[in-house]
Amino acid sequence: MIELNPFIIFLAAIFTNNMIFANFLGMCSYIAVSNEIPTALGLGQAVTFVLAITSVINYLIYDYILVPLQLEYLRFIVFIVSIAAIVQLLEMVLERYLPNLYYALGIFLPLITVNCAILGVSLFMIIREYTFMQSIGFSIGSGIGWTLAIVALAGIRQRIKNAPIPKGLEGPGITLIITGLMALAFVGFSGIVQIQ
Amino acid sequence: MNNILMTTLALTGISAIFALLLTIADRTIGDYGEVNLTINDEKEFTIEGGDSLLSSLIQEKIFIPSACGGKGTCGYCKVQVEEGGGPVLATELPFLTKEEMSNNVRLSCQCKVKEDIKIHIPEELFNVKEFDATVESITDLTSVIKLVRIKLPEGEEINFKSGQYVQLKAPLYEGNDEEVYRAYSIASAPSDKNHIDLVIGYVPEGIATTYVHHHLNVGDNVNINGPYGDFYYQDNNREMILVAVGTGVAPILSILNYMKENKIQRKATFYFGAKTPDDLFMLDYFEELEEKLYDFKFVPCLSRVTEEHNWSGFKGRVNNAIDEFLEDKGDREAYLCGNEPMINSVSKSLINKGIPEEMIYYDKF
Numbered sequence: 001m002i003e004l005n006p007f008i009i010f011l012a013a014i015f016t017n018n019m020i021f022a023n024f025l026g027m028c029s030y031i032a033v034s035n036e037i038p039t040a041l042g043l044g045q046a047v048t049f050v051l052a053i054t055s056v057i058n059y060l061i062y063d064y065i066l067v068p069l070q071l072e073y074l075r076f077i078v079f080i081v082s083i084a085a086i087v088q089l090l091e092m093v094l095e096r097y098l099p100n101l102y103y104a105l106g107i108f109l110p111l112i113t114v115n116c117a118i119l120g121v122s123l124f125m126i127i128r129e130y131t132f133m134q135s136i137g138f139s140i141g142s143g144i145g146w147t148l149a150i151v152a153l154a155g156i157r158q159r160i161k162n163a164p165i166p167k168g169l170e171g172p173g174i175t176l177i178i179t180g181l182m183a184l185a186f187v188g189f190s191g192i193v194q195i196q
Numbered sequence: 197m198n199n200i201l202m203t204t205l206a207l208t209g210i211s212a213i214f215a216l217l218l219t220i221a222d223r224t225i226g227d228y229g230e231v232n233l234t235i236n237d238e239k240e241f242t243i244e245g246g247d248s249l250l251s252s253l254i255q256e257k258i259f260i261p262s263a264c265g266g267k268g269t270c271g272y273c274k275v276q277v278e279e280g281g282g283p284v285l286a287t288e289l290p291f292l293t294k295e296e297m298s299n300n301v302r303l304s305c306q307c308k309v310k311e312d313i314k315i316h317i318p319e320e321l322f323n324v325k326e327f328d329a330t331v332e333s334i335t336d337l338t339s340v341i342k343l344v345r346i347k348l349p350e351g352e353e354i355n356f357k358s359g360q361y362v363q364l365k366a367p368l369y370e371g372n373d374e375e376v377y378r379a380y381s382i383a384s385a386p387s388d389k390n391h392i393d394l395v396i397g398y399v400p401e402g403i404a405t406t407y408v409h410h411h412l413n414v415g416d417n418v419n420i421n422g423p424y425g426d427f428y429y430q431d432n433n434r435e436m437i438l439v440a441v442g443t444g445v446a447p448i449l450s451i452l453n454y455m456k457e458n459k460i461q462r463k464a465t466f467y468f469g470a471k472t473p474d475d476l477f478m479l480d481y482f483e484e485l486e487e488k489l490y491d492f493k494f495v496p497c498l499s500r501v502t503e504e505h506n507w508s509g510f511k512g513r514v515n516n517a518i519d520e521f522l523e524d525k526g527d528r529e530a531y532l533c534g535n536e537p538m539i540n541s542v543s544k545s546l547i548n549k550g551i552p553e554e555m556i557y558y559d560k561f
Contacts, residue, residue, distance in 0.1 A: 061210065071206050078210055085214035092225045099308065103285045 004195065006137030009130070012195040013141025019117040020149040021183040026117030030150050031175050040154035042101045043112075044147025048140065050090060050112055051121055054083050055139035058122040059132060079122045080113075087113045117146055128195070138195075153178060234314045249275065249304040249315070259324040260317065261363065261424045265376045266305035273304040280313035326421040327352060331414050332391065337477035340398040341443060343383070344408060345391060346418060353389035354422065356382060358429040358450040359531065359559070362392065362422030366404035369411050378404035381533065381559065382423065383446035385453035392420075395446040427559040429454060430529060436462055437522070437530040437551070439514050439542050441469040444533035445478070447559060451531065452485055452492070461490040465522075469514035469538065471500040473507060495521070514538065515545040522549045532558040 019025045026047070033043045058079050066072050091109055094102040102109065112118065121142045125135040156178055165174050228245025233252065235241075243252050250266050250273050253259070264270040271291030277300050284292070288303045304315075327348050335343040348354060354362075363377040384393040399405045412418070429451045440448045448466060455462065470476045475498075482494040497517045501507040510517050515538075522545075530546050532539050539558045546556055 065206060065210065069202055069206055071203060074203060074207065077207065081211055081214060085218055088218055089221050092221050095308075096225050096228075096310070100283055100285055103287050103306070 004134065006131075006133040008137075008193055009134050009195055010137035010141035012193045013138050014145040014148060015186065015189040016193055017142075017195055018145040018149060018186055019120065019142050020146060020179070021186040023117075023120060024183075025120040026115045026146060027179075029111055029115055030146075030153070030179075031172055034150050034154040034157055034175065037151055037154045037158065040150045041147065044143070044150050046090065046094070046101075046109060047112060047115060047117065047146050048143025050083070050086055051118055051139045051143040051146075052136070053086050054079075054118060055121055055125060055135050057082050057086065059125065059135050062126055075123070075126060076119075079119055083118055083122075084113045117142065149182070152182065156182075228310050231309055232312045233309065234312075236316055236319070237314070243309065245309050245311070247309060249277070249281070249302070249307045249309050249313070251305075252309050253304065257326065258317070258321065259326065259363075259421045260304050260321065261379070262305060263363075263377055263379060264305075265374065268303060268306050271303065274301050275304045275307075276300055276316040277302045277307060278314040278316055280311045281307045281315075282310065321424075323355060324422060324424065325352075325354065326419065327354070329418050329420055331412060331416050331418055334412065334414055337395065338475055340409075341477060342396050342398075342409060344394045344396055344412070345384075346394065346420065348390050348392070354392065355389065356386050356423035358382075358386055358454040359427045359447040359557075360423040360425040361447070361559075362394070362420045363424070364394070364404060364408075365419040365421075366407040367419070369407060372403050372407070374403070376403050377421075378402075379424070379561070381425075381444075381447040381450070383449040383453075385450060385457050387454075387457055393446075393449075395443045395449070397443040425559065427531070427533070427557055429531075430557070432529075433462060434555070435528040436464040437518075437528060437546065438464060438466040439469070439518075439530065439532045439534070439538075440466075441514065441534035441538050442475070444535075444538075444559070444561070447533050448531065449478070452482075452489070455490075455492075456485065456488055459490070463491040464489065465493045465495060467514045467517055468494070468496045469534070470496070470498055472498060473501070473505050513541070515541040518542060518545040518549065522546075524550050526550045526552065529555040530557065532556065534561070536560050 016022065020027070020030055029043060034040050061078055061082060062075060066074055066078065087110065091102070094109070121139050125138055130138055153175065157175065160174070169177070226246065230242050231245040233241045233243050233256070235258070241256050243256065248266060250260055250262060260273045260275060262270060262273040268287045274296065281300070281302050284297060284302065285306050288306050291303055292301060329346045329348045332345045332347040337343050359381070361379045361381040363379050366372065366376050366378060368375060380394040380396055382392045383395050384391060396405060396408045398409045427447065438448045438451065445468065452466070455464070466482065468476065468482070476496055479496065486492050486494055495510060495517055497510045497512060497514050498507055499513045501511050528551055530551055532542055539560050543553070543556055543558070547553060
């Protein structure tokens with residue numbers, strides 16, 4: 001276990017160990033839903049929310065059910081089940097109270113279930129043996145980091161909408177190049193703190 | 197052994213807890229309770245909340261035209277929501293004009309009923325009924341167009357105006373895993389309230405047309421609802437110009453049948469457009485109508501005839517025929533039915549010939 005302040009982990013998860021730019025996790029919806037800032041922000045919030053809840057629940061399940069029963073190897077299945085259930089719950093809440101966001105997210109809301117950033121956070125916190133508070137800092141930080149990345153990309157994509165991009169690079173092609181450049185820029189943060 | 201048992205129990209237990217949680221959520225967050233639906237300030241229904249407005253209305257046997265079956269892709273199911281529809285959703289925006297938005301028009305398939313709701317729909321939609329009818333006969337008009345005669349259940353009747361359409365439900369069949377509704381104009385006259393004729397062309401990979409052409413047999417049950425549409429015969433004394441291509445003949449046929457039955461004394465000319473002689477149908481019937489109707493002229497136009505076809509009629513598109521034959525004078529009205537390019541080019545030709553735009557009625561498909 002690393003002796004780090006949860007707040008440091010929180011900051012590190014946003015900047016130096018960003019889910020997108022350091023681990024390249026959760027790329028599917030990152031590329032597909034980054035056309036407009038409001039939608040990207042909505043998805044980012046949904047991902048952050050799901051991340052925060054799932055990591056707490058998965059931490060409790062792992063520490064209080066799987067470890068005592070020596071069933072650690074079940075974590076992949078159990079984590080996926082809990083993530084799926086929580087996304088279902090979130091869908092119901094959004095449909096009732098924020099219908100516009102619900103329809104704007106469309107198919108990508110159920111797809112959060114298979115967003116690898118979510119499972120990634122749950123698994124990282126186990127592998128890196130974080131404490132409960134550290135896990136919370138890490139998951140919320142990762143969510144905000146993911147949101148930051150997708151909103152920044154959406155902003156850039158809105159700006160290049162009318163740019164003369166070569167035909168073959170339009171859409172996902174130029175998006176991946178932009179992501180690479182953004183990842184390079186984020187390397188600049190790496191000297192601040194390391195958590196892995 | 198113990199290990200396997202433990203694994204199974206742990207996994208089942210965790211899944212069960214989540215299932216329980218979701219069930220509770222469904223009963224609380226997902227349950228909108230009973231809400232009041234008020235239509236046109238007079239009819240009131242108490243319905244179960246949570247469904248889309250479209251399906252709630254269908255449950256109350258009120259049918260709003262919708263071609264896509266509630267997926268938000270056709271944009272037909274517009275209704276005016278006066279109160280309680282919530283904000284306009286992003287999925288509706290492409291289908292609504294600024295004027296419609298300021299009048300609170302919504303797509304009823306997207307608008308969820310979550311609270312007491314007040315809506316306004318055209319009075320004639322109350323006339324729309326659903327029928328579990330049977331196919332009485334199927335006749336080949338051309339190699340790709342069939343005339344389907346449908347008999348409504350005994351004792352039930354449909355009241356429609358010549359030119360209106362019904363929706364036919366294409367059920368699930370092998371190769372099709374979604375139920376869709378498709379609109380077809382009624383070809384028979386309104387006097388026979390127990391039967392309707394539909395003219396249905398085959399569209400490759402079309403869900404409903406494949407169903408009709410390859411799966412539907414005489415004696416089968418079909419589900420239809422209707423009538424709908426604001427394209428219908430106008431009762432006045434103006435000279436009429438009727439234009440149709442392909443299956444667009446159906447509503448025109450209904451109008452002509454209506455005129456024949458009621459011995460209406462109006463001058464009328466019918467331009468029937470097709471590519472080759474094989475695409476024309478019911479020619480004998482229309483020629484017979486020239487004798488029977490008061491003053492009716494039938495002009496078939498073929499756009500792709502060659503020497504071999506031995507065609508003595510007009511060669512060219514319908515709009516060319518109108519450019520060539522129609523006199524330039526006002527006080528006439530036109531009824532057009534067919535595809536969009538045809539409607540656009542014919543409208544232009546008609547306006548050139550002095551027919552005011554508001555006297556051109558059309559049904560685009």
